[in-house]
Amino acid sequence: MTEQIRKQDAHCEPGKNRNGAIKSRMDLAEGDLIIYPFLWSWQSARGHTRSDKLRPCVVLMREETEDGPAVLLLPITTKTAREHDNRMPVPIEECMRVGMDPSRQASIGMNDYNLDYIETSTCLRHNVPIRSFSPMFMHDLIGEFREVLASRKAQQIIRIPSKTEELSY
Secondary structure: OHHHHHHHHHOOOOOOOOOOOEEEHHHOOOOEEEEEOOOOHHHHHOOOOOOOOOEEEEEEEEEEEOOEEEEEEEEEEOOOOOOOOOEEEOOHHHHHHHOOOHHHOOEEEOOEEEEEEOOOOOOOOOEEEOOEOOHHHHHHHHHHHHHHHHOOOOEEEEEOOOOOOOOOO
């Protein structure tokens, strides 16, 4: 899936996606699909602060906080779920809406989520392609995620940039 998105973006002018539409990361909104170096809880527990792999992620929510606007991000994967994984399948219509290959059977992971502060992030790209899931799908995803949160089966990883980090993506 990540490779497909990279190939699609590689065939376009720099700074533009396959539809030619981009927006500032400051305009990220619920439902946006972005490419992001998602950090898993197991990586964070080992002391990692960076991920070495870019992956598609969905902006689940955007919040205005004391430290500025922040986004809550969930990873999108095509790997087979383990028994304890909480996942929501991405329906064919939604895959087509955001340009993902529906035959890859993508799902959205809900066991780990990243919280990143938009203004100070060293992980978010400055310009992001405009690809968004439908409001109805997002409503269902948020409902499922709230259930996972309530059952305490989700782990938050807060992405705080260090002074020596630079955006390398």
